[in-house]
Amino acid sequence: MAKFEEYKDIFVFVEQENGNIAEVGYELISEARKLVASIPSFGYKVVGVLLGKDVKDKAQDVIVHGADKVIVVDDDLLKDYSTQFYADALTQVILKYKPDSFLTGATTLGRDLAPRVAARINVGLTADATKIEVDTEWAEKTGESLLDVTRPTFGGNLFGTIVCKDTRPQMATIRPKVFEMAPSDETRTGEVEEFKPVWTTTDPEVFVEKVIEKAKADVDITKADILVGAGRGAEGCLDLVQAVADELGGVVACSRAVVEDGFLPKERQVGQTGKTVRPSLYIACGISGAVQHCAGMDKSDMIISINRDPQAEIFSISNMGFVGDVEKVLPLLVEAIKAAKAE
Numbered sequence: 001m002a003k004f005e006e007y008k009d010i011f012v013f014v015e016q017e018n019g020n021i022a023e024v025g026y027e028l029i030s031e032a033r034k035l036v037a038s039i040p041s042f043g044y045k046v047v048g049v050l051l052g053k054d055v056k057d058k059a060q061d062v063i064v065h066g067a068d069k070v071i072v073v074d075d076d077l078l079k080d081y082s083t084q085f086y087a088d089a090l091t092q093v094i095l096k097y098k099p100d101s102f103l104t105g106a107t108t109l110g111r112d113l114a115p116r117v118a119a120r121i122n123v124g125l126t127a128d129a130t131k132i133e134v135d136t137e138w139a140e141k142t143g144e145s146l147l148d149v150t151r152p153t154f155g156g157n158l159f160g161t162i163v164c165k166d167t168r169p170q171m172a173t174i175r176p177k178v179f180e181m182a183p184s185d186e187t188r189t190g191e192v193e194e195f196k197p198v199w200t201t202t203d204p205e206v207f208v209e210k211v212i213e214k215a216k217a218d219v220d221i222t223k224a225d226i227l228v229g230a231g232r233g234a235e236g237c238l239d240l241v242q243a244v245a246d247e248l249g250g251v252v253a254c255s256r257a258v259v260e261d262g263f264l265p266k267e268r269q270v271g272q273t274g275k276t277v278r279p280s281l282y283i284a285c286g287i288s289g290a291v292q293h294c295a296g297m298d299k300s301d302m303i304i305s306i307n308r309d310p311q312a313e314i315f316s317i318s319n320m321g322f323v324g325d326v327e328k329v330l331p332l333l334v335e336a337i338k339a340a341k342a343e
């Protein structure tokens with residue numbers, strides 16, 4: 001008997017708040033579909049795990065986004081996120097169903113929950129992964145599915161690939177927008193199974209005051225379809241960067257340098273220690289193209305860069321580049337967009 005014969009399927013934690021499912025869950029389900037397709041002989045399913053209160057009616061949504069099966073854990077204690085009860089319930093799900101792999105979004109909630117569960121079941125966890133592949137050679141040789149999970153390391157200057165050969169499930173957290181969400185398919189059908197956790201205690205160990213967010217402090221750059229990114233080279237003309245964004249119906253984002261220099265808030269920062277974005281258009285203005293910045297935007301559909309240094313790294317990942325001073329190029333761009341709109 002192969003060492004991990006009882007373990008099968010790729011499970012994805014489907015995060016929700018007040019019944020609203022976070023897109024990252026669907027992005028991970030889309031990627032999990034590719035992973036199971038790379039080892040068809042294993043017959044693995046993609047299974048969504050949905051925790052909450054009154055969330056059962058959301059299971060079909062998870063199926064139309066690519067899950068073959070959804071395990072629903074519906075309980076009063078799971079109404080709002082609690083590290084204790086979510087970790088208790090998820091640990092029990094894993095111990096019962098024995099998934100081969102378990103993927104969680106690297107959101108605030110996911111970063112709190114996944115390591116706690118991994119520690120309880122004594123398995124490894126690769127945090128903040130940017131790429132996941134099945135080692136198909138290993139699968140053929142051993143009959144086991146082994147994930148090669150890649151993540152930035154040494155301050156983002158290198159990428160390391162981590163494998164967990166000795167324990168199951170193989171756990172990883174992945175940031176929102178790292179993987180693309182496949183279009184939903186309303187005709188998909190799947191199985192929904194309810195799981196009832198057994199609580200050892202229903203008393204919360206810690207009560208943290210719940211603060212309901214009234215309004216977002218700033219825009220959410222991860223949701224914008226067009227981003228105009230300002231780097232240190234554009235700090236003197238942020239009004240022009242904003243003008244380009246306004247003309248295109250886009251949003252201004254920035255590099256860490258611009259945040260550190262106090263020009264824009266941290267919520268606008270793209271990159272390894274900022275947000276990962278995947279817009280259809282990213283215009284990089286006066287951004288050098290450091291690996292830590294590119295890690296957050298290199299999957300944009302189209303990248304256009306403006307930089308006065310023809311050797312700037314950003315050009316190597318750009319679809320189109322302008323060598324020039326942003327203060328001169330941006331007004332021309334605004335005029336060109338206005339003219340194109342008037343046509």
Ligand SMILES: Cc1cc2nc3c(=O)[nH]c(=O)nc-3n(C[C@H](O)[C@H](O)[C@H](O)COP(=O)(O)OP(=O)(O)OC[C@H]3O[C@@H](n4cnc5c(N)ncnc54)[C@H](O)[C@@H]3O)c2cc1C
Pocket residue numbers: 155156230231232233234254255256257258269270271272273274275285286287288289290291292293296306307308309312324325326327
């Ligand atoms: C652990 C770690 C995490 C990090 N995380 C992030 C992150 O999440 N996001 C991030 O962005 N960075 C991050 N960084 C910092 C990163 O390494 C770079 O320092 C940063 O991205 C540089 O920002 P910049 O390109 O805006 O500035 P600079 O490197 O100063 O580049 C400015 C660019 O503008 C050009 N320029 C200057 N003036 C003009 C002009 N008038 N017209 C046209 N071009 C002009 C210059 O040629 C240059 O290429 C991280 C670093 C570390 C060590």
